[in-house]
Amino acid sequence: MRTLFPLITLTAMCAFLTSCGSESSSESVFGKMPDGREVKLFTLTNEAGMVAKVTEYGAILVSITAPDKDGEFADITHGYDTLEGWLGNTSYFGATVGRFGNRIAHGKFSIDGKEYSVPTNNDPGGIPCGLHGGIKGFDKVLWKGASFTDAKGEGVKLTYVSSDGEEGYPGELTVEVTYQLTGNNELIWEAKATTSAPTVLNIVHHSYWNLSGDPNTSINDHELTLYSDEYLPTNAGLIPTGAKAAVAGTPMDFTKATLIGARVEDEFDALKLGGGYDHAWVLNGTAAGDLVKAATLRDPETGRVMTLSTNQPAVQFYGGNFLDGTATGKGGVAYQHRTALCLETENFPDAPNQPDFPAAVLRPGEVYHHQMVHAFSAE
DSSP states (O other), X not given: OOXXXXXXXXXXXXXXXXXXXXXXXXXXXXXXXXTSOEEEEEEXXXXXXXXXEEETBTTEEXXXXXXXXXXXEEEOBOOOSSHHHXXXXXXXXXXXXXXXXXXXXXXXXXXXXXXXXXXXXXXXXXXXXEETTSTTOGGGSBOEEEEEEOSSEEEEEEEEEEOTTGGGOOSOEEEEEEEEEETTSEEEEEEXXXXXXXXXXXXXXXXXXXXXXXXXXXXGGSEEEEOOSEEOOBOTTSOBOSOOEEOTTSTTOOSSOEEGGGSTTSSOHHHHHHTSOEEEEEOTTOOTTOOEEEEEEEOTTTOEEEEEEESSSEEXXXXXXXXXXXXXXXXXXXXXXXXXXXXXXXXXXXXXXXXXXXOOEEOTTOOEEEEEEXXXXXX
């Protein structure tokens, strides 16, 4: 059944959508896929002067500029200058990852008694796992983008249909990801999905942040607060054991603003296994559908602050431990060890195999919804 709307004038429609003329985000051709398909780049701006760029390839955040305490703008993400760089992206810089972000032990899970296998494309500690959706996850496919503007600000909506059996995951999945840059200096990333058959799902945003604006500097000098009293211990394969552990009295305690580098080299089992910080923290007070604070990141030198909120139960803090200078990014910079960090809001890693973890199965008739809000300021 169709819903009919009364006709309104073009002027009234534009006033309602605030999307006419120069107020809409700009689109340009970013390059072409190896098979010749055109890839668009969307540029979002706000009145404060912030600029965010998003590409259809991988639903990737290419860059975002934010002001420091003196009003100086700089790009605060790792990535590449050209589409060719992103096509070779092996670090998931800026990407939308899925179907299942983070790790699935041995690339296996069961739904309603039926076992499924997905590619094991990662093996920390010599233990194989499925990572970030597989060999060709959502970060390596071409999405379809469309710009929009509403009362909050400029945005882009990206859609992708993942076929039944893609990378071993059951069900045809219809996915919609939006990025929006608001007038309040917020970048909102949001993912929604529906499925034709029961499947597991954990769509995750994977930007690498360095609030100094200088990609050569270490993020060990950043201050981090995580709104969490517990983290998930892992085995040598970085797969959660199923237990939760209190952060109090350990190097995992970021309940108060703490320099990231202050304890990263401590003799602590979790840090040894991860080569530093690469764990999921269980967020305090998470309720279905509600936004809660996940993290606050601050660079003391520039005064830039990013506060992250989400409706998910965990945040994965990854300290850039595997950056080793082999990835040459924007401006020809070779990204060195711990020059950026990730704060990935998400369901618990390996949730499909852990009965005490939040459910990870999406069924027909249900809508998956993941929202994260990055609020930028300076002090």
